[in-house]
Amino acid sequence: MAKEKILVIDDEESIQKSLSLVLAGEEYDVTVAGTGKGGLEMLEQGRYDAVILDYKLPDTDGINVAKIVREKDPEVAIIFITAYSSIETALTVMKLGAFDFLEKPLQKDSILSALKRSLLTKKFLEKGKEALNRPSILVVDDEHVVRLGLEESLRSAGYHCKSCGSGYEAIRKVEEELFNIVIVDLKLEDMEGTEVVRKIREHFPEMMAIIITGVPSIDSAVAAMKSSAFDYLTKPLDPEDVVSRIKLGWEKHRQVILVKQLLHNLRVTNLELEKANQKLNTLSTTDYLTLLYNHHHIMDVLEIEYQKARRFHSHFSIMMADVDHFKSINDTYGHQTGDKILAEFGSFLKEQVRSIDVVGRYGGEEFCVILPETDTAGAVVSGEKLRQNIARKTFTLADGLTVSITASIGISSVNDEGVNSVDIMLNHADGALYEAKLRGRNRVICWNEIKEKRRELPGNSASETAVADYERYASSTAKDLKNSYIQSVKALVNALDAKDGYTATHSHLVSHYAGVIARRQKLSEEEIDIIKTSGLLHDIGKIGIPDSLLKKEAKLTEEENVTVKRHPETGARILGPMGFLQRELELIYFHQERWDGLGYPYGLKGKNIPFGARLLAICDAFEAMTSPRPYRKVPFTAEKAIDIIRKEAGKQLDPTLVEPFVEGITEFLSKENKIYIKDLDKTVTLPRS
Known part of the structure; x- marks a missing residue:
């Protein structure tokens, strides 16, 4: 019969030697490691029946090691040993699922008894x-x-x-x-x-x-x-x-x-759920391309740091870094190479900053670095060092060629004049970044520098007016750019609708329904606009799907389904580079997720799915059911579609939004039987009960 394998992780040589001697004498196959890292490396090389683990290790906490061991093998028997026992310590290790907990100095009989008991219990659980x-x-x-x-x-x-x-x-x-x-x-x-x-x-x-x-x-x-x-x-x-x-x-x-056995299974299940939740949390806060924090999470961190700085009267700054001439990189080398450079640029940024700093992708080729406990002067020093290191960095392309890039950086601080919100800090940093671009790029500008320059101009009141005009102009220009971009994308939506007569008004109706329900939910006008724009653009990724699939009447094959399911990611790639629609991008990317976690592209579950995406999913489903489709020539009535939506509450759809949607859409359809779609210059008849 094969010997049972035991791994001992303890930094005391006397413990290692005594346990090796005692356990080998009982016909166990013993391996020892003096650090948590060493023990985990042993586990990577093979499976063990039991792990005897010191609570305190020189390089890490024994609890952290045990958690990783449990992730790798939920069935392994873990026995903790410690020189500093307490009720709290015992509770901690037993909650983790340790089979036993022993105090130093170890007695031969106690360790053998604990090990045999643990291995027998493990065998029993495996017998099923x-x-x-x-x-x-x-x-x-x-x-x-x-x-x-x-x-x-x-x-x-x-x-x-x-x-x-x-x-x-x-x-x-x-x-x-x-x-x-x-x-x-x-x-x-x-x-x-x-x-x-x-x-x-x-x-x-x-x-x-x-x-x-x-x-x-x-x-x-x-x-x-x-x-x-x-x-x-x-x-x-x-x-x-x-x-x-x-x-x-x-x-x-x-x-x-x-x-x-049930308690054991629950422990294993809880570990798996904890791991899955960690993964979902990472997905919900991570930018899909750069693997840095996404726009949404960056805004959350900014708000926390802002409130903390105000409460404790401390310093806090932000840097907005934008890759110079990025459009030329895309035009010269292609978008795939551009994406690779952005991903590598993001990783490089993270390597260059302090461990307490937070780096995220703000949108497109623009990145945000949050600098806690840092005043303007400190931020300028950090920004200049970062700018120089970026200029020295070379990026390797797929064909072995290398390319160098530069970045412009704008800085603002919480204690800058006139700052009373995160939005103003961001506007200041964007204004400074814009000024860096105007001055020739590849430079660091802080908002205070712009303000000081304004004071130096002759005729102070006149310069105040000039700067105010400049700020209004910059804000207006940004809005004009965003509106122009949205109009361009709307043209893409209309082109998509033209590909398929069955869905010629689908995106516009989803947008309209979503706006109606969002307004009933008493969301802000900004949130309503984001949801409506997302509804209009949610299927933009289908522009890359062959007409034959969009118009296919028969059931799609597995391969065809995979193609169709790529459309949220394709949409994100189309809309992502501009940076204007970052909040909309999140809703578009996740609008095919399901409440029960069985959706795509990431299988997010419940409230891990953004609120707007959950609302769009209901509106999308309702409009699809109440309009003709290649596979269903006669649309469902509104009443039948509502009945199906109610049945999907808690499965495909958010149960907390289904009834508000039903009430809202019922009231809306009772008052309206047609709507005029301005972009299409077309009047559409709405579904009836």
Whole structure:
């Protein structure tokens, strides 16, 4: 039989040597590591049956190591050892699912007992439900006739049964084969039956024991019960009575075992859920291209840092860094290379800043660096160092060619004049960045520098007016650019609608419905505009899907489905580079996610899906059902579509939004039967009940 493998992780050489000696003497295959990192490297090389782990390690916390061990192998037996025990420590390790917890200095008997007990429990959990429904039985009696007769009767009753004639042999067999029930004679040649039960229970407390005797007495009955035996039978044995008592006893005993197994499964499930939630949280805060924080999360961090700086009267600055001449890079090398450079640029930014700084992609080729506890002067020093390092950096292209880039950087600080919100800080940083571009790019400008320059101009009031005009002009220009961009994208939407007569008004209607419901939810006008724009552009990625698929009447093949399911990501690639629609981009990217986590592209679940995307999903579904499609020439009535939407609450759709949608759309359709779509110069008849 293969030796059971034990990994010991402890930085004390004396512990390593003593455990190696003791465990090797018990026929275990022992490996030792002196650090958490070393132990995890051992685990990467092979599977272990048990890990004996010090609570305090030189390079990390034993708890962190145990969590990683559990992720790699949820079934492994973990035993913690520590020189500093407390109730809190014990609770922490047991909540993690440790099989045992021992105090230093270690005693040989205690460590062997804990290890055997843990390994036996592990074996039991691995045996699963089959053993619970048909337990295995070991008969221990030094009378050959009694032993064989009882063994034969139990096998005839359908039990897996073996027998032996001594206590020591019984203990060995249980450790090797893990029997569920032991029927043991009270008087054996080598030891008392109660002693056999006690020794087995030391290692496996879930074992069910039945004591039998040919010399019944009150004392022997009391001794049997004190040993925690379930039953006490006297010879000569009635086979039917024995089977009946086993059935009765095991049914009660198995309920206890099932609860323990359930708790174990819950622990494993909780670990898996925790891991999945961590992944979902990462996805919801991470930019898909650069793997930095996304725009939404950056805004959250900015608000937190702003409030903290105001509360504690501390410093806090932000840098907006924009890749110079990025359009030329895309035009020269292609968008795929441009994306690669952006991803590498983002990684480089993260390497260059402090560990307390926060780096994210603000939009397109623009990045935001949040600098806690940093005033304007400190931010300028950091920005200049960053600018120089970017200029020295070379980026390697797919064909082996290299390209150098520069970046313009704008800086603003929380204590700048006139700052009373995050939005103003961002406007100042953007204004400084814009000034850096105007001055020839590849430079660092802070907002204070612009303000100082204004004060130096002759005629202070006139310069105040000039700067105010400049600020209004910059803001107006940005809005004009955004509006022009949206108009260009609308042309793409109209081109998409023209590809498929069945969906000629789909995006416009989804946008309209979403705006109606968003307004009923009392969202701000800004939020409503974001949701409406997202509704208009949500299917823009379908521009890359062949007409034959969009118009196909038959069921799509698996390969065709994969093509169609790429449209949110394609949409993000079309809209992402401009940087104007970052909040809309998030809703477009996730509008095909499902409340139950079975959607795409990432399988986000519940409230991990952005609110606007959840609202769009309902509007999208309603409009699709109430309009003709290649696979369904006759559209559903509004009433039938609403009925289906209600059935999908909690599955495909957000249950907290379904009824507000139903109320809103019902009221809207009761008042309107047609709407005019200005972009298409077309009047559309709305669905009726």
